[in-house]
Amino acid sequence: MTYYIKQKVEKLIKKFKTNNPYDIADFLNINVLEWNLHKDILGFYKYEKKTKWIVLNSNSNEDEQYFTCCHELGHSVLHERFNTPHLRRDTMFSIxxxxxxxxxxxVELILPDHVWNEYTNHYSCLNDLERATGIPQSxxxxxLNQME
Incomplete structure (x- = not known):
């Protein structure tokens, strides 16, 4: 499963020559907007009448919005017609x-293997890597376990 996702991400990056989720969403005609959501809700993906939406919490900081956009873009690419529940702060540990x-x-969009290798050469612990990337340590x- 992980390999399948990695391949999907690599193809998108190669096709659009970027790993920026906002740019990729634009290329894929996915509407990205900010909305005043509850503080525990980071965002969500919605598919309605052949239109795709990524909604980000306007109250979240830039790093949270960026990660959330990547996450919701993942839903759009991997689960295209499935409306997802709200991404909550505790969803990072979801089963x-x-x-x-x-x-x-x-994670693959933000840190493809070559970028991961560059970062791990500069940052010696997960705390520093989390601060640099905005990706939760978990x-x-x-x-990291996948790379081994």
């Missing part, structure tokens, strides 16, 4: 298959 896959997609640890 839900779709949430885990969207998290893996987000997901960084999953990426």
């Amino acid at each position: 839900n298959k779709f949430e885990r896959e969207a998290n893996m997609f987000a 997901l960084l640890l999953a990426k």
